[in-house]
Amino acid sequence: MNLQLQVARPYDFARSVRDYGWIALAPVRWLDELNALRRVERLDTGKVVVLHVTGHEAAEAVTLRIDVQTNGKLTRREQEEIRRKVRWMLKLDEDLSEFYQACASDAALWEKLKTGRGRLLRSPTLFEDVVKTICTTNTTWSQTKGMVERIVRFLGDPFPGDPELHAFPTPEQILAGEALFKDKIRLGYRNDYVLQLAREVVEKGRDLEALKTSGLPAAEMRRELKRIKGIGDYAASTLLMSLGYYDSIAVDTEVRALVVKKYFNGHKPTDKEIAAVYDHWGKWKYLAYWFDSA
DNA sequence: TTCCAGGGGTAGA
DNA sequence: TCTACCCATGGA
Numbered sequence: 406m407n408l409q410l411q412v413a414r415p416y417d418f419a420r421s422v423r424d425y426g427w428i429a430l431a432p433v434r435w436l437d438e439l440n441a442l443r444r445v446e447r448l449d450t451g452k453v454v455v456l457h458v459t460g461h462e463a464a465e466a467v468t469l470r471i472d473v474q475t476n477g478k479l480t481r482r483e484q485e486e487i488r489r490k491v492r493w494m495l496k497l498d499e500d501l502s503e504f505y506q507a508c509a510s511d512a513a514l515w516e517k518l519k520t521g522r523g524r525l526l527r528s529p530t531l532f533e534d535v536v537k538t539i540c541t542t543n544t545t546w547s548q549t550k551g552m553v554e555r556i557v558r559f560l561g562d563p564f565p566g567d568p569e570l571h572a573f574p575t576p577e578q579i580l581a582g583e584a585l586f587k588d589k590i591r592l593g594y595r596n597d598y599v600l601q602l603a604r605e606v607v608e609k610g611r612d613l614e615a616l617k618t619s620g621l622p623a624a625e626m627r628r629e630l631k632r633i634k635g636i637g638d639y640a641a642s643t644l645l646m647s648l649g650y651y652d653s654i655a656v657d658t659e660v661r662a663l664v665v666k667k668y669f670n671g672h673k674p675t676d677k678e679i680a681a682v683y684d685h686w687g688k689w690k691y692l693a694y695w696f697d698s699a
Numbered sequence: 700t701t702c703c704a705g706g707g708g709t710a711g712a
Numbered sequence: 713t714c715t716a717c718c719c720a721t722g723g724a
Contacts, residue, residue, distance in 0.1 A: 426705095541705065541706090542704095542705080542706045542707070543703090543704065543705090543706045543707075544703095544704055544705090544706090545703090545704045545705090546704085546705080548704080549705095594707095594708095598707090634707090634708080635706090635707065635708085636707085637706060637707045637708085638706085638707090639705070639706060639707085640706075640707085643705085655705080657705040657706080658704075658705050658706095659705045660705080661705095662705090
């Protein structure tokens with residue numbers, strides 16, 4: 406069966422879902438031959454489905470088609486859950502019009518964004534984004550992909566129609582798989598961070614997902630995120646971006662490399678000088694940086 | 700072997 | 713608030 410979503414233009418589906426590295430992390434994949442985003446998803450009922458999302462241009466809007474592979478019928482509630490999760494993953498409900506306006510006065514940036522980019526991919530749950538972000542710290546991208554792939558393969562529910570495909574595990578499933586972390590999943594010292602977070606969610610009722618709609622001011626949200634063991638300044642900024650707060654940039658090795666090369670040819674700037682490059686973008690700093698480097 | 704990758708926790712100042 | 717040191721893992 407398939408479900409549909411309408412998105413106001415401008416919206417560049419194929420570019421948007423690939424603009425952020427999350428497109429390469431299980432259980433998400435981009436299928437070139439179909440121009441589709443594929444995601445294996447475990448629904449609240451426990452049913453595992455495979456989603457193929459494709460974009461279709463029309464005059465006034467873009468239609469997203471979600472083809473759902475499933476065993477048996479989907480209830481109305483399950484269909485709504487899928488729509489809700491896809492809307493969240495693709496950030497379809499964020500209003501970027503103010504950002505686009507600001508970009509219009511920057512020719513180079515506007516050239517990249519005018520087709521409707523800027524909605525960077527995220528995960529249906531904040532829990533998944535936190536785990537993935539922990540897997541990006543102090544390691545290489547290829548190792549990050551391996552870590553996430555192993556978490557999904559060893560702990561996530563398989564799709565009945567193809568046991569090679571797995572969903573992202575719930576906190577409960579991560580906790581239940583504790584014994585596999587050291588020898589199979591191998592996140593190094595990150596094992597303890599992921600397990601501790603899962604334990605807090607499962608056993609202490611820590612409600613990460615409530616943060617998504619809390620509307621907390623950025624500073625308080627950052628404080629909340631940094632209460633998670635393993636989340637420091639870089640990871641908090643990454644997660645703030647995921648949650649739709651774009652007013653801070655984590656000056657990490659990537660940002661440093663881009664800014665030094667592009668704006669400071671020669672002398673070595675401090676992190677404050679680097680951050681100041683994007684100051685005039687106000688609440689849109691992260692997106693301005695992101696597409697400056699894109 | 701040694702270094703280090705889109706860092707973070709901790710102890711000690 | 714700042715610094716030094718440690719942290720598993722695997723590729724270069």
